[in-house]
Amino acid sequence: MGEITGESDQRAGRSSKAGNAVSKALNVLEAAVGGDGPRRLGDIATDAGVPKASVHRILAALGELGFIANEGDGTYRVGPRMLALAEEVKAVGTTGIGDVLAGLAAEVGHTVHMALRSGNHAVYVHKVEADQPFRMASRVGMRLPLHCTAIGKSVLSQLSEEEVKAVVAATGLPARNANTITDAARLVEELAMVRAQGYAIDDEENETTIRCIGAPVFDRGGSVVGGVSISTVTFLVSRDQLVSFAPGLLAAAQEVGALLG
Template identity: 55%
Template sequence: MTAETGGNGRSSSAGNAVEKALRVLEAVSTPGAPHRLAEIAATAGVPKPSAHRILGTFADRGFVHSHGGGRYAPGPRLRAMAAQVAGDDDRGVEQVLTELQRQVGHTVHLALRAGDRAVYTHKVEADQPFRTSSRIGMWLPLHSTAIGKCVLAHLGAGEVDDVLGGAGLAPRTPATITERDRLDTELSEVRQRGYAVDDEENEASIRCVAAPLLDASGRPVGGVSVSGVAFLVTREQIESFAPEVRHAAQSLTTLLL
């Protein structure tokens, strides 16, 4: 991730104070904290002096904790806010995801968009000896994952340009779509059918099908997916779960938005 051309899906016109502050807070919250000031500034796409001022304000108010030596991590107020947001509603989310896992027999994920990536917020593991490497809090690229393609498919063309301009189309496996024309065709198909497929494009031996979570205006906020080990589930089988995944996405939208 680089500075102004880097992550978190910001547009060329982005730059107001509130958006900068939110990007800094998001950067502090990425896995591996505490993070150094230079790393936070680069991830947020904010100049170091501005990032330092913003972090100082957040630290004074308990949203960020300063570890000294220019390193910062989420503070107690931010952690308390996260717990409040999860709260009672999280039980309903877990019920929907658990029921989906019971129906399909494979691992279920919920991920929410965070700029030019998404982050897993929930996972219900399949009762199988073969486990996926994903974990809650893990970041995932948009161009190579089923959930990510659901997000990209429902962004405006200019927004997709901004996201991919920063994140790129890095090959994750030999099957990753790395040509923009091919990806645009894929995203058009995702919009038409209402779900996306990752056929070993992000992780070798893993197939996924996902449906988007859309707000009232039709903007994507994330997605829900079913993932299976490739030697246990064919492409046709993983796609056959699309109706159940789309139904779960509708239920989750009611709970989360």
């Protein structure tokens, strides 16, 4: 993978591949339900890589179908039909995955997460809290950046150079703290190392005092769809000890991928 650049024509990310009506509608739906609350049309258009006029029409159609709700103040949120669909998918599509993740958490004694890629981010879909006196601030449904998290870097490492360029062009490489990789060339080197070893380390790059190890999850077609991670606090677990969890993590990620189908 060569040097990543942030050309303006890459800004839309997914839009270059979203030429047909179905792709546009799905990208708009994904962008509309992302985040922690109602979203404005302009933000949805930017994230979806679709012109505002088209986004407005698509949102109106999705609203009539119940997948999106118009708040009436220029913002949109998840509609009741989308919420119902999400629960149905969760019930059918994640059978057995919770047991795998719980088994890994019991084995290592630390918090385990699973996240699935959603456009230029990933979203936590499972969390198994460790039996520790502290609690991680993460929660199911939370979005996480790809460039500075163990799961995110695991996902990026399995994408093509052009796909990584598109993500970086769309999101940038914002610093979460002094440890975050914000240089594109440095990120390329990091992703090459992740591919070679099969797992990624977030060494306080997203949150200070939090160190994680993550592995990619693939579907049966071999495409990366997300990842599994083990999260620890730096004052209890050294980097070397964290790396020792890699075999169990990789095995769990493989099991999860098989269950996803």
